[in-house]
Amino acid sequence: MSRIGKKPVSVPQGVTATVDGQTVTAKGPKGELKFVVNEEVLVKMDDGQIAVEPRDQSKAARSKWGMSRTQIVNILNGVKEGFEKKLEINGVGYRAAMQGKNLQLALGFSHDVVYETPQGITIAVPKPTEITVSGIDKQQVGQVAAEIRKYRGPEPYKGKGVKYAEERIVRKVGKKK
Template identity: 80%
Template sequence: MSRIGKKPVPVPQGVTASVEGQTVTAKGPKGELKFVVNDEVLVKMEDGGIAVDPRDQSKDARSKWGMSRTQIQNIVQGVSGGFEKRLEINGVGYRAAMQGKRLQLSLGYSHEVHYEAPEGVTITVPKPTEIVVAGVDKQVVGQVAAEIREFRSPEPYKGKGVKYADETIVRKEGKKK
């Protein structure tokens, strides 16, 4: 039994959710998102929430039960409050700046790295060593943050590179004489 799947997804005030067949739609102050639930999972509206149940007790249906409930919760949370990932830049001369909708990164290469923000995602640079990626869709926000981090992943000796704000870098000891 899925412990997560048992709980219905609460729909907060200001968000309207609807279930039409296998499609769950949520509209809120931040926008509108849709999610098509797998056929092995049954979705229905119940008194102020969205309930998710497996159609049968097969392993496949039970494995998709909790994941479907989490995806629905993510779209409801995304249209009501949105998602945000914070990145930090460590290293001498490493910095970030915005040029219109394009992120410009100086990461120790012989050239500047430019990253164009996809539709639905906003990138802000409050400080030259801090990047904030925000948006409605959790998957897209995480993907954009991962792509920015990939330009210069943090290295284990000095900790230089782009890392998540809540990430800890396991440091290695340098050479010994």
């Protein structure tokens, strides 16, 4: 039984939400997002709250119940406040810079890596060793941050590479002479 799915989602102030069949649409100060709820889950809106419940007690319906509610919460928060992921770059000569709308990364390769910024995402480089990825779609923000991190993930000996700001790297001890 989903404990998350039981709670109704209240629509925050400044956000307009509509439920049309299985589609939940949210409009807010940052933009507009839509989420199509799975057919096995029933979604209803009454007096400023969105309720989600499974159509039957099958395992598939119950497993999609809590996830659907969480996706609705994410689109409501996204159009109101947006989401942000911070990345840090560690290593001698490793740095980032914006080149128009593209992110240019110097990560120790023979050439710089150029990452093209997708639509709906904003990438900022406040310092050469910090990257901030922001947008209204939580999944897309996380995906872009993961793609940037994938170019040179942190290694366990010196911690060189691109890592999330809150990530803790477990270090290994090197060989002794």
